[in-house]
Amino acid sequence: MQVRLICASLALAFSSFAGCAVAQTATKAPFTVKIIGFNDYHGTLETPGTFGANTLVPTASRPAVGGAEFMAAYVARMKGTNPLNVVVGAGDFIGASPLISALFFDEPSVETLNKIGVEFNAVGNHEFDKGKDELKRLQNGGCKTTNGVPEVNSCKGFGSAAQGSFDGAKFKWLSANVVENATGKTLLPAYGIKTFNGVKVAFIGMTLKGTPGIVTPTGVAGLTFQDEADTVNALVPRLRAQGVESIVVLVHQGGFQNVVTGSTNQPITSDVNGCTGDLKNVDGTDSDIRAIVKRLDNAVDLVISGHTHSAYNCSATTIDVRGTTLANAVTTARPTGMPNKAGRLVPVTSSSAFGRVLTEVDVTIDPTTRDITAVSPRNVLVAQNDTAINSAIANDPSVKNVVAAYKAAVSPLANAVVGTITAGMTNSANTAGEMEAGDLIADAQLSATQPASLGGAQIAFMNAGGVRSPGFVVPTTTPATTYPYNLTYADAFTVQPFGNSLVTMTLTAQQIKDVLEQQFANCNGQGTANRIMQIASSLKYSWNSAGTCGTRIVDVTFTPTDVTVVPPVVTAPTEYIVSGGVVQNPSKTYRVTVNNFMATGGDGFGVFVGGTSVQGGAQDIDALISYLSLYKNGNVAYNPTAVELAKPRITRQ
Amino acid sequence: MSILRSSFVAASFALSAIAAQAATIVPMTQDGSWYAFTVDALSAKSGGVEWIDSNYDLSGGAGDFQALSFTFTVADKAILKLVDIYAAGDTYNLAITSASGTTAYTSSSVAARDLGDAVLPFNDSFDGAFADSANFSQLTLTLGAGTYTVTGSLLQSVTDGGFALNSTSGGLSVTAVPEPTSLALVLAAAGVVGVVSRRRARG
Numbered sequence: 120m121q122v123r124l125i126c127a128s129l130a131l132a133f134s135s136f137a138g139c140a141v142a143q144t145a146t147k148a149p150f151t152v153k154i155i156g157f158n159d160y161h162g163t164l165e166t167p168g169t170f171g172a173n174t175l176v177p178t179a180s181r182p183a184v185g186g187a188e189f190m191a192a193y194v195a196r197m198k199g200t201n202p203l204n205v206v207v208g209a210g211d212f213i214g215a216s217p218l219i220s221a222l223f224f225d226e227p228s229v230e231t232l233n234k235i236g237v238e239f240n241a242v243g244n245h246e247f248d249k250g251k252d253e254l255k256r257l258q259n260g261g262c263k264t265t266n267g268v269p270e271v272n273s274c275k276g277f278g279s280a281a282q283g284s285f286d287g288a289k290f291k292w293l294s295a296n297v298v299e300n301a302t303g304k305t306l307l308p309a310y311g312i313k314t315f316n317g318v319k320v321a322f323i324g325m326t327l328k329g330t331p332g333i334v335t336p337t338g339v340a341g342l343t344f345q346d347e348a349d350t351v352n353a354l355v356p357r358l359r360a361q362g363v364e365s366i367v368v369l370v371h372q373g374g375f376q377n378v379v380t381g382s383t384n385q386p387i388t389s390d391v392n393g394c395t396g397d398l399k400n401v402d403g404t405d406s407d408i409r410a411i412v413k414r415l416d417n418a419v420d421l422v423i424s425g426h427t428h429s430a431y432n433c434s435a436t437t438i439d440v441r442g443t444t445l446a447n448a449v450t451t452a453r454p455t456g457m458p459n460k461a462g463r464l465v466p467v468t469s470s471s472a473f474g475r476v477l478t479e480v481d482v483t484i485d486p487t488t489r490d491i492t493a494v495s496p497r498n499v500l501v502a503q504n505d506t507a508i509n510s511a512i513a514n515d516p517s518v519k520n521v522v523a524a525y526k527a528a529v530s531p532l533a534n535a536v537v538g539t540i541t542a543g544m545t546n547s548a549n550t551a552g553e554m555e556a557g558d559l560i561a562d563a564q565l566s567a568t569q570p571a572s573l574g575g576a577q578i579a580f581m582n583a584g585g586v587r588s589p590g591f592v593v594p595t596t597t598p599a600t601t602y603p604y605n606l607t608y609a610d611a612f613t614v615q616p617f618g619n620s621l622v623t624m625t626l627t628a629q630q631i632k633d634v635l636e637q638q639f640a641n642c643n644g645q646g647t648a649n650r651i652m653q654i655a656s657s658l659k660y661s662w663n664s665a666g667t668c669g670t671r672i673v674d675v676t677f678t679p680t681d682v683t684v685v686p687p688v689v690t691a692p693t694e695y696i697v698s699g700g701v702v703q704n705p706s707k708t709y710r711v712t713v714n715n716f717m718a719t720g721g722d723g724f725g726v727f728v729g730g731t732s733v734q735g736g737a738q739d740i741d742a743l744i745s746y747l748s749l750y751k752n753g754n755v756a757y758n759p760t761a762v763e764l765a766k767p768r769i770t771r772q
Numbered sequence: 773m774s775i776l777r778s779s780f781v782a783a784s785f786a787l788s789a790i791a792a793q794a795a796t797i798v799p800m801t802q803d804g805s806w807y808a809f810t811v812d813a814l815s816a817k818s819g820g821v822e823w824i825d826s827n828y829d830l831s832g833g834a835g836d837f838q839a840l841s842f843t844f845t846v847a848d849k850a851i852l853k854l855v856d857i858y859a860a861g862d863t864y865n866l867a868i869t870s871a872s873g874t875t876a877y878t879s880s881s882v883a884a885r886d887l888g889d890a891v892l893p894f895n896d897s898f899d900g901a902f903a904d905s906a907n908f909s910q911l912t913l914t915l916g917a918g919t920y921t922v923t924g925s926l927l928q929s930v931t932d933g934g935f936a937l938n939s940t941s942g943g944l945s946v947t948a949v950p951e952p953t954s955l956a957l958v959l960a961a962a963g964v965v966g967v968v969s970r971r972r973a974r975g
Contacts, residue, residue: 291835302819308837309815312826319827354814356887356932357939361810361826362858362896489896 147486152315153201154367154480155194158209158425159472161245161618162216162228163187164522167473172500173390175445182502185474187231188519189501192511194235197479197499203315206236207322208290209425209469210243210371213257215618215738218608219522219529223272224253224263227525229288230278234518237290239311241324242297243371243425244715247338248620248738251299251306258307260287277524293324293369296350298343306342309354312363318489320365321358323351327372327407327426334620334735347372348414352460355416364490365482366419373427373469374398374406375720380644387647388448390440391476391498394433394455398467401644401725412457412465419459420491421480422467427719430476433457434466434496466494474501533609538747539756541603543592546614548583551662551771552638552651555759556590556614557581558766560739563746564621565655566682568712568736574623576712577679579655580634582722585714585739586653587614603756606747615740619714624730628696629705634726635660635672642668645723652724654768655712656680656687660697661770672697673772677709678765685749686763714739795838796825797921802850802948806898809840811862811926813938821926821938842944845919849949852913852922853902854879855942860893860907861885862940863928868913869921878927879909886931898943914949 164187171181198204212232213225220227232240246254256263262285263273276282295309310323328344351368358366376395378385380402386395398409405413408424415422432438437455442448456464470476476498483493503509512519544555561581568574591614593600626634637643638651639662654660660675675697681688695703713727715735720728736742750757760766795817800807809823815837816824825840844850856862861884866877885892893907901908909928922944929936 304819305815308835311835312810314827357812357814357937360859360887360930360937360939361812361941 149483149485149492150203150316151201151481151483152320153197153204154421154423154482155197155204155206156209156369156423156468156478156480157190157470157474157476158371158423159211159243159428160208160228160232160474161211161472162213162220162225163473164219164227164231164525165217166503167475170471170475170500173388173393173440175388175440175442175448177445182500182504184476184501184503186501186503187235187474187522188512188516189503189508190474190477191231191235191518192508193477193499193501195511196508197477198236201481205313205320205322206238207367207369207423208232208237208240209369209423210241210324210326211245211425211472212237212240212243214243214245214248215620217616217618218533218612219525221618222529222532223275223525224249224270225257226273226275226285227278227521229257230286230521231518233286233289234278234521238313239291239293239322239324239369241369241371241425242292242294242307242326244326244330244334245618246292246326247330247334247342250338250340251342254292256287258288258292260285275525275528277528278521293322294326295323295354296325296328296345296347298345300341300343309350310358312361315484316486318365318484318486319361319363320367320484320491321363322367322369323354324369325350325371327370331735347411351419352414352416355418359418362489364418364488365484367421367423368415368419369423370408370411371424371426372407372411373424373429374408374431375427375429376431377401377406377644379403384441386439386441388440388442389430390438391430391471391500392432392436392438393440394431394437394453395439397455398431398433398457400720401723408467409457412459412467415459415465417459417461417463419465421482421494421496422457422465423478423480424467424469425472427469427721428472428716429469430471430498431467431469432478432496432498434468434494436495436497466496468496468498470498476500533607533612535608536605536751537608537611537744538606538750539603540591540606540750541756541758542760543590543602543604544759545590545592546586546588547590548651549767551767551769552583552649553767553769554583554586554590554653557583557586557653558656558764558768559591559746559757559759560586560615560743561653561655562682562687562764563743564712564714564739565657566746567742568621568623569681569683574621574710574712574734574736576623576710578631578658578677578709579712580717581653582714582717582724583651583653584722585615585617585619585716587616590614605751608744611743611747612740615743617716617739619716619739621712621736621739621742622715622718623710623712623734623736624718624727625708625732626711626726626730627705628702628707628709630726630729631675631709631711632672632697632702634724635662635675636669637724637726639668639671644725650722651769656682656763656765656768659765659768659770661772663772670700673700674698680765685755686761712736795836796840798840798842800842800844800944800946802844802846802946804945804947806943806945807842808941808943809924811938811940812837821929823924839923841921841923843919843921844946846915846917846946847948848917850915851947851949852915853945853947854911854924855898855902856882856909856940857895857898857901857943858941859885859887859930860895861928861930862926862942863909864911864924864942865927866911866922866924868915869923870918872918877911877913879911880905882907882909882928884928884931886934887937888933898945
């Protein structure tokens with residue numbers, strides 16, 4: 120006999136209802152539940168731009184994706200195909216968010232997620248950006264105060280029950296592996312349960328155990344982050360004792376589709392439903408997520424992951440897409456998955472980031488065993504060029520209206536002056552790879568982490584791809600404006616929109632040489648194009664374009680420089696880290712600042728993963744605004760050609 | 773089935789404390805439908821073993837791991853049933869509060885079990901578990917007219933490697949019984965909390 124929930128009808132009668140009544144029916148047929156998942160929303164209420172299902176899609180053909188109202192419409196359409204559904208997340212739904220959410224303490228993120236219909240979400244590292252108490256406020260609702268004083272930008276309430284209020288999250292943040300030291304209990308519930316046709320499905324939510332290393336220490340004070348797999352495995356018998364056999368893990372940890380060194384014929388198109396390299400690292404070792412799944416109890420049926428902002432679908436429905444153009448692309452099914460403790464392949468998914476993609480997972484449940492017997496995931500672009508979706512939004516503009524209201528409210532800050540520049544600095548690289556906008560950002564990041572208490576950084580690297588167009592220039596929307604130009608917050612945010620946080624780590628001289636060598640195409644895990652990092656003024660190096668992997672870096676010099684003052688001050692003589700291609704003192708260590716994306720091996724910079732004494736720091740935009748403030752309100756304007764900025768920093772031979 | 777009247781006072785204090793925390797009150801129909809409750813000391817807001825609401829549902833369920841209680845109003849007479857499900861070996865405290873006060877009960881004694889036992893009786897059907905009274909702890913009460921609130925907690929837990937798991941589920945049902953008017957009046961006049969039906973003894 121099957122147990123059937125009759126929640127819905129009762130819910131109509133009782134506003135506060137929880138213990139669902141169950142009735143008995145005679146059917147025992149397997150049924151399908153639709154799980155809709157996504158990760159790393161980061162408060163991206165508005166489109167983050169265009170996105171293609173794979174790299175073969177020409178740039179001009181990639182649709183605009185994302186935006187809260189589009190996510191809501193896509194979720195609604197998916198839910199419409201199966202009344203047995205649940206919407207879940209794998210963390211970083213808040214934090215590192217655009218101004219439209221960040222200014223309002225991420226209340227817009229929560230309100231739009233409520234409207235999208237999220238039910239359970241794992242905490243991610245960015246959920247801790249503002250500390251656990253603020254996270255609990257976002258969960259429970261209520262207005263933000265600072266020292267007892269209400270924040271004027273809190274409780275706008277455009278997406279809450281009433282203006283002047285903030286509902287809090289209608290979804291449940293889950294933190295199975297985050298324990299409050301004071302109580303010994305998890306900060307937030309370890310799991311959530313939703314029942315379908317009488318069968319309970321548990322969702323265990325976790326963040327990466329390495330969270331303390333990538334967030335500001337004050338955000339995680341008093342908390343312990345426990346091992347992900349151990350946490351799940353300890354919960355399994357508890358859940359089984361409650362009759363739960365269907366178990367989904369929502370974990371804010373992930374991997375990348377990598378071309379593994381030494382293997383052949385791997386697809387390089389990064390299709391959103393691909394699983395190139397089976398989430399192994401370039402050197403063939405297990406990625407973080409693969410290592411976690413390898414130790415998971417066999418009871419876990421599906422892992423919805425995140426953190427890396429990568430899209431992948433490692434499951435029975437994985438496809439390999441090979442080709443050089445869309446026209447000649449060949450798509451091949453290749454069932455995959457990550458082996459668990461028992462060796463069984465477990466499906467693992469991730470949906471890129473910023474609302475670009477949704478993962479639609481149809482799971483088959485056998486009501487006799489109460490277990491998931493089949494899992495069929497599919498990553499779907501949240502494309503804005505879908506006619507039916509646009510019609511749905513036109514018919515119900517409620518989410519769109521919330522976004523518009525916050526857009527209007529954010530305008531005053533967006534227009535605030537943050538610094539004055541004497542000339543434009545684009546994100547165009549010279550032949551050596553140096554960008555004027557990149558120099559400024561790297562200096563700002565070094566400045567923000569240079570004090571001993573904030574990291575004690577001596578050197579800063581910034582990935583070129585994170586220096587967004589158009590750089591620090593007069594916007595094209597104000598053509599009559601000339602230099603010197605008063606940069607606005609919106610201008611700065613346009614260049615630094617990702618909300619990455621700074622990470623300061625210790626690297627050896629050898630590792631500095633190695634990571635510089637890792638910049639070049641096809642070298643030590645780098646992709647097929649050069650990725651020349653931007654550097655702060657304390658470092659200079661030259662590279663030989665005729666060299667081969669591991670032999671291109673010629674000279675690297677380090678000049679200790681205090682960049683927290685204007686103008687920057689050299690504080691000690693220049694030393695050679697590398698001279699004539701030879702590392703001078705390979706084991707000597709330096710404190711190096713990068714962003715959290717690079718620190719985790721992003722953009723092919725795997726060397727940074729080996730950094731030690733890792734300390735989290737400020738958000739990149741905050742570092743930039745703070746640095747630019749040295750150049751505003753009557754201070755001397757920032758002159759990108761000033762001698763003390765020590766340009767050029769990168770030389771190509 | 774046993775009724776531990778000797779522990780009535782102490783149990784009343786304990787259970788009224790639970791009731792004070794109750795965040796979710798579920799109204800029950802009296803058609804015999806089973807209503808599930810959960811115990812999980814790890815997740816319970818209180819850290820205790822009281823029945824909690826773990827079933828989150830946007831259409832109404834809180835799933836907030838706060839204490840869970842049930843309420844219903846009996847017109848004449850109704851049968852209340854409690855049963856443990858899934859892994860056998862759990863037993864429960866039960867407290868029934870009406871206008872005339874709170875009465876404590878315990879569900880039937882069953883053998884203690886460990887998850888590592890070679891044989892661990894398991895049943896995922898409320899009716900099926902109720903039929904297997906030798907293995908699944910249960911309780912049956914006959915209640916007279918009145919409005920009742922039921923709370924509960926775990927008394928004996930299944931163990932995992934010898935340690936109490938304190939994580940389980942059970943169910944509660946109420947079935948209205950058509951009653952001769954005369955008897956209903958007698959019960960109502962007496963302000964009866966419950967007439968406890970005797971059940972056969974078990975090992």
